[in-house]
Amino acid sequence: MTPELAIASDRGATPLGGFNLTALRLEITRMLRNRRTLFFILVFPSAFFFIFGLSYKGARDAGDVPLAYIMISMAVYGAMVGNTSGGATVALERNLGWSRQLRLTPLHPLAYVSMKVLTSMALGLIAICGTFAVGAATGVHMGPSIWLMAGLSAWVCSFVFAAFGLFVGVLFPAENVMQFVGPLLAIMAIFGGVFIPLSQLPKGLQAFAKFTPMYGVGLLARAPLVGGATMWAVGSVVLWTLLFGIGAMILFKRDTARV
Amino acid sequence: MLAIDLQKLTKRYGAVTAVNDLTLQVTPGEIVAFLGPNGAGKTTTIDMMLGLAKPNAGTVQIYGKTPAESIARGEIAAVMQTGGLLKDFTVAETVEYTASLYPHARPAHEVLDRAGIRGIGHRLVGKCSGGEQQRLRFAMALLSDPRLLILDEPTTGMDVEGRREFWQAIRQDATRGRTILFATHYLDEADAYADRIVLIREGAIVADGTTAEIKNLASGRRVRATLEAPDLSALGGLDGVIAVEQRGDSVLINCSNSDVVARYLLTCTTARDVEISSQNLEAAFVALTSKDSALSTAGHSR
Known part of the structure; x- marks a missing residue:
């Protein structure tokens, strides 16, 4: 029998549980290869910005604020879809057996989920930057600090949808999960005042909207522009993130017991 | 160890x-x-x-x-029967991703080469044949050496x-x-x-x-030789002989130890054209794994 000459026997452990930037870059590139995702995080928000904003004459005449308001809302919507898409891939990859494949590598589950969350957040950032760029190019005027604060606020708050993506992903681990979740996101977006200002909704729906996941995100993202941030909004974002995150964890655990 | x-x-x-x-x-x-x-x-x-x-x-x-x-x-690395691959990664990206998880992975081109899929590195996994996907899993398994x-x-x-x-x-x-x-x-x-x-x-x-x-365990081997007037009882008495049969001037011996039979035929008789054939593994497999196999108790551990 051939002696083991060539094969190394001195091996170290992987630093950071396998978390690394190469894998992160490849994940983001892969997500952007999906035309549907790309459409919903880049084309769709800009298109709606045009429909609701630029072509809406009243908005132009009323000064800068309504146009910026619509732009931020659309950016939030894009970030929401991006984050949800990213989060939903976790359950899908589990279903495809990719997670099982990864269990044969030193990758730690925590490192894997962190990379997934960062990928989701990167998609959200791309959506926000894309929509803001289109807005800036077509005449949205805001002070530099408002651009920055609104973008940052929209980005950080949309994290709740990375958790939401994880959650719905485990519930419906199908490749076309986003087809079902898309309309759901649109409905949620209405309650976040994304497509029309909340004040134009019937009173009963306005009250209901306060309890939906999008409410706080929309409010906080637009707060740098129009003010009105409330503790309720902050609490809404935090609570929904925890709720979706813990829900996903419980469902994952239940699944593991079965596998 | x-x-x-x-x-x-x-x-x-x-x-x-x-x-x-x-x-x-x-x-x-x-x-x-x-x-x-x-x-x-x-x-x-x-x-x-x-x-x-x-x-x-x-x-x-x-x-x-x-x-x-x-x-x-x-x-330790493994190529699984149905391990998942991501269809929207290319072959090279899949290897690069996996490599990034190890502290000292072999270079991607080396494992692609050894798995024989260097030429399709740019191809999307979803467009690869089953064989190509399996060689990709093999390439991934080689990364950690x-x-x-x-x-x-x-x-x-x-x-x-x-x-x-x-x-x-x-x-x-x-x-x-x-x-x-x-x-x-x-x-x-x-x-x-x-x-x-x-x-x-x-x-x-x-x-x-x-x-x-x-193979031997399940079905033994068959020895055939050209031999006139064989001593059937002497052949039957050899170690491991299961059955002896004469057909014209040929003798057919089923046995578990063909070496003993062949040695006897060549040294103690005038046998010519000695042939030893084994039952194929299929027969051994069926015999050993069928539920009511009497031979299953013959299995030994090393």
């Missing part, structure tokens, strides 16, 4: 005992075929070697470590050409002294590529030996 040391492994799923008190030891550098019908417990045993399943009883050691430690250090490589039915669903190319790649790699254990229900694969065959049935090992030993 043993490459694989399984001691009294038992795994139950509800009322079903998938693996039953299984003990197996593999020394470094061996190429072992894990052969058995569907549902024999091959995949369950492999899952326990890889730490994907926890045994109800017994221990697993891979080069003296637990499966989890071995995985974390890249000492594992000391033990486990393959679970690696050529299921491949065409003949795909299987041939896949095994060629494995064979070339094996010359480097890697320990390899593969599960298969293709008998010819076990016959052609393994040094040692471990036959498993209903979660237990029913036979363990070289390919030749396994």
